[in-house]
Amino acid sequence: MLSSQTLKRSGALNSLWQYRHFVLSSIRNEMKTRFARSKLGGLWMIINPLSQVLIYALIFSNVLAAKLPDADNKYSYAFYLLAGQLAWMLFSEVISRCLNIFIEQGNLMKKMSFPRITLPAIVVGSSLLNNFFLMIAVFGIYVVFGQAFSMTMLWVIPLTFSVVLLAMGIGLILGILNVFLRDIGQVVPIILQIWFWFTPIVYPEKIIPESYRYLMEYNPMYSIVSSYHQVLVYNQAPHIENVAIVTAIAVVLVLFSLFLFRRASAEMVDVL
Amino acid sequence: MSLLSVQNLGKAFRSYHSEWKRFARWFGISTKASEEHWVLRNISFEIFPGEAIGIIGQNGAGKSTLLKMITGTLQSTEGTVRVNGRIAAILELGMGFNPELTGRQNVFHAAGLMGFNAKEIQQAMPGIEAFAEIGEYFDEPVRVYSSGMQVRVAFAVATAYRPEILIVDEALSVGDAYFQHKSFDRIREFQEQGTTLLIVSHDRGAIQSLCDRVILLENGAVIKDGEPEEVFDFYNAIIAEKENNRVEITQLDNGKMQTSSGTGEAKVKEIVLFNSKGEVVEFIGVGEQIELHIKVKVYQTIESLVLGYGIKDRLGQLIYGTNTWHTKQVINHPQAGEEYQFVIAFPANFGVGSYSVETALHDRDTHITNNYEWRNLALVFNIINIDKNQFAGCNWMNPNIMVKIKPDYP
Numbered sequence: 001m002l003s004s005q006t007l008k009r010s011g012a013l014n015s016l017w018q019y020r021h022f023v024l025s026s027i028r029n030e031m032k033t034r035f036a037r038s039k040l041g042g043l044w045m046i047i048n049p050l051s052q053v054l055i056y057a058l059i060f061s062n063v064l065a066a067k068l069p070d071a072d073n074k075y076s077y078a079f080y081l082l083a084g085q086l087a088w089m090l091f092s093e094v095i096s097r098c099l100n101i102f103i104e105q106g107n108l109m110k111k112m113s114f115p116r117i118t119l120p121a122i123v124v125g126s127s128l129l130n131n132f133f134l135m136i137a138v139f140g141i142y143v144v145f146g147q148a149f150s151m152t153m154l155w156v157i158p159l160t161f162s163v164v165l166l167a168m169g170i171g172l173i174l175g176i177l178n179v180f181l182r183d184i185g186q187v188v189p190i191i192l193q194i195w196f197w198f199t200p201i202v203y204p205e206k207i208i209p210e211s212y213r214y215l216m217e218y219n220p221m222y223s224i225v226s227s228y229h230q231v232l233v234y235n236q237a238p239h240i241e242n243v244a245i246v247t248a249i250a251v252v253l254v255l256f257s258l259f260l261f262r263r264a265s266a267e268m269v270d271v272l
Numbered sequence: 273m274s275l276l277s278v279q280n281l282g283k284a285f286r287s288y289h290s291e292w293k294r295f296a297r298w299f300g301i302s303t304k305a306s307e308e309h310w311v312l313r314n315i316s317f318e319i320f321p322g323e324a325i326g327i328i329g330q331n332g333a334g335k336s337t338l339l340k341m342i343t344g345t346l347q348s349t350e351g352t353v354r355v356n357g358r359i360a361a362i363l364e365l366g367m368g369f370n371p372e373l374t375g376r377q378n379v380f381h382a383a384g385l386m387g388f389n390a391k392e393i394q395q396a397m398p399g400i401e402a403f404a405e406i407g408e409y410f411d412e413p414v415r416v417y418s419s420g421m422q423v424r425v426a427f428a429v430a431t432a433y434r435p436e437i438l439i440v441d442e443a444l445s446v447g448d449a450y451f452q453h454k455s456f457d458r459i460r461e462f463q464e465q466g467t468t469l470l471i472v473s474h475d476r477g478a479i480q481s482l483c484d485r486v487i488l489l490e491n492g493a494v495i496k497d498g499e500p501e502e503v504f505d506f507y508n509a510i511i512a513e514k515e516n517n518r519v520e521i522t523q524l525d526n527g528k529m530q531t532s533s534g535t536g537e538a539k540v541k542e543i544v545l546f547n548s549k550g551e552v553v554e555f556i557g558v559g560e561q562i563e564l565h566i567k568v569k570v571y572q573t574i575e576s577l578v579l580g581y582g583i584k585d586r587l588g589q590l591i592y593g594t595n596t597w598h599t600k601q602v603i604n605h606p607q608a609g610e611e612y613q614f615v616i617a618f619p620a621n622f623g624v625g626s627y628s629v630e631t632a633l634h635d636r637d638t639h640i641t642n643n644y645e646w647r648n649l650a651l652v653f654n655i656i657n658i659d660k661n662q663f664a665g666c667n668w669m670n671p672n673i674m675v676k677i678k679p680d681y682p
Binding site: 018021026032037108270 | 388
């Protein structure tokens with residue numbers, strides 16, 4: 001039990017810990033309600049992204065499969081797609097949901113006093129859970145279609161946390177600003193689209209002309225996605241330093257977003 | 273030590289020419305807001321354990337903003353709110369209920385939102401279920417609930433744990449009569465155990481029966497803080513003043529004459545209700561002696577002038593009506609420019625509720641032949657029960673009830 005007084009004094013992380021039960025039960029409720037009254041229920045969580053992969057695979061496999069360095073398995077392009085999508089799905093889900101979370105829950109924030117930091121925490125938690133199920137499905141597909149499971153693949157777990165940190169930092173900053181400047185909510189999905197196509201997910205990075213490839217270095221998702229490729233498709237350890245740099249950027253972004261959150265939360269309810 | 277201390281509280285809503293200026297402000301760059309709208313300013317008061325405080329004021333006076341700052345959903349612009357204890361608010365009942373989840377799951381969620389952990393919620397669950405009294409529906413999805421059931425569950429969660437301060441905002445009239453009583457009982461129970469009540473309502477009856485102190489807000493400031501009786505009288509005076517002004521404006525402005533009809537040879541210039549003390553009032557106690565003053569101006573010389581009036585309840589049912597033809601007080605040959613005043617004195621033997629007065633100016637016993645002016649809702653007043661025994665209905669009969677142990681006749 002908490003008095004509103006202690007809530008105000010304690011920091012965001014502290015109140016998040018106090019409200020951990022609420023966060024967990026909210027994630028559970030979200031899962032429950034999202035698929036309430038649907039026959040396939042939770043399977044839709046996996047069917048959706050997989051069908052997307054299937055579409056890309058059908059359309060691009062003839063054009064792009066040959067460009068893959070290791071094309072001995074006829075499913076290798078599908079494996080490549082799956083690995084990239086696994087990373088990107090998480091990234092874009094966290095960003096696009098953080099973007100609107102405060103606006104969606106505006107009414108609740110105006111009427112109830114509770115730590116607002118729980119809202120993005122719920123989003124991140126349920127996105128992680130989604131991604132976990134998708135990951136299991138991806139592993140399953142790999143094994144069924146002839147890619148042997150190896151311990152190297154477990155690198156995905158720390159990589160997942162890098163993606164989440166990066167997405168959380170970006171998403172929270174944009175989500176806070178979006179409350180005040182609603183154009184952000186409109187422009188971010190477009191930018192995400194562009195970003196998706198500027199990251200080698202559907203196509204192999206080899207098809208980027210040599211002279212432009214250096215530009216990729218500035219795309220933090222490039223390091224992440226190519227690490228996903230390394231560990232899942234090519235069975236190699238990721239480029240640790242690249243991932244470390246991205247993770248460091250992500251941590252800075254998260255800290256900045258928390259700072260912004262502290263400054264903005266007083267005014268957020270005023271304009272909602 | 274005070275339970276709640278509000279010091280110099282103020283709230284301003286700021287708007288900026290560009291939101292970037294707002295962002296810059298967060299980083300310590302001082303920028304000027306293009307517009308600053310103060311909703312509340314210089315609010316100070318202290319509340320002690322066990323008190324029951326009513327907060328009244330007209331719409332837009334800042335009551336909700338004040339409550340939001342006390343509960344912590346809204347941050348103050350200046351000043352402080354110090355709370356020593358837990359606050360529970362019955363503001364919007366059923367807020368955040370998910371229609372796909374069952375009542376039980378929603379209770380779990382709502383109590384979590386209030387900051388309770390799983391164990392505390394499990395312990396309180398049987399009590400919540402029992403209080404809501406919705407039977408097997410408790411484990412059905414909320415989408416199949418009637419709105420009354422939803423309110424029952426919501427109230428049960430909101431009051432599952434006794435808070436140090438309970439805020440009730442216009443929510444006393446939720447649900448059916450049975451549940452209203454039940455919820456009232458619970459609020460009183462909390463009060464007896466030492467919970468401080470903070471009630472926002474327009475319902476004078478509810479506030480007077482629960483509160484021992486009333487704070488009156490007007491234009492974002494506390495203008496009165498004291499005994500309920502005293503504060504309400506002050507409030508009435510403010511409203512009466514405003515109402516009068518409005519009546520004057522309605523008279524002058526032709527665009528606002530829709531409520532009245534007629535040929536216009538004579539018109540009601542002013543209509544005012546006085547209580548027994550000769551004060552202009554909006555709230556009247558049952559049985560109180562009151563006077564209706566109606567000023568009529570004649571614009572064209574006419575054959576005869578009759579004033580009729582009727583008192584209707586809030587559903588528009590006529591409670592009583594008569595005119596000066598029936599009372600044999602017809603004014604014959606009034607001249608243009610003359611003014612007449614009608615003073616109608618009667619005891620307010622009405623039931624509790626809101627009533628309106630309509631007036632009619634015509635030439636004979638009905639307005640069929642010549643209708644000079646007909647005016648609906650010329651005045652609205654409220655009857656409240658201050659000192660009479662409780663009764664139902666629209667008429668106060670003041671019966672004399674005797675209970676005899678030995679009947680007079682076999």
